[in-house]
Amino acid sequence: MDDSDTRKFQKDLNSGLVGLVLLSVLDRSGEDLYGYEIAKRLQRANEGQPIFKEGTLYPVLRALAAQQLLTSRIVPSYSGPPRRYYRITDQGRAVLAQWRGIWRDTRDFVDRFNEPGSST
Numbered sequence: 001m002d003d004s005d006t007r008k009f010q011k012d013l014n015s016g017l018v019g020l021v022l023l024s025v026l027d028r029s030g031e032d033l034y035g036y037e038i039a040k041r042l043q044r045a046n047e048g049q050p051i052f053k054e055g056t057l058y059p060v061l062r063a064l065a066a067q068q069l070l071t072s073r074i075v076p077s078y079s080g081p082p083r084r085y086y087r088i089t090d091q092g093r094a095v096l097a098q099w100r101g102i103w104r105d106t107r108d109f110v111d112r113f114n115e116p117g118s119s120t
Helices: 003-028 035-045 054-066 090-114
Strands: 070-075 083-088
Touching (some): 003 054, 003 090, 083 090
16 A cells, blocks of 8 residues: 555545544533644644644534534634634534444444454
């Protein structure tokens, strides 16, 4: 498998996980967060290496807000353009709980085939 196959696999895998991760970050945060701040938290959580490109986060944040899983507000910034801050809603928390269950089931299923010595 060449490098482009690896990148495509990572991109396909990430596209299904971005929403779950964004909801989780906002659920754990005690405050509203803006996109760049979320991207930096994700990067720190992965030992400084971004697993999602920052530009891919914004369309997902907007989509989650459109689904009423997040609320957003715009705050003027003195050091640049206004920032859009996001907060998870109660509906977002309910969806997150469902998605976490789906993620655990999927991860466990995949692990049954990928763990060394599995007899499936």
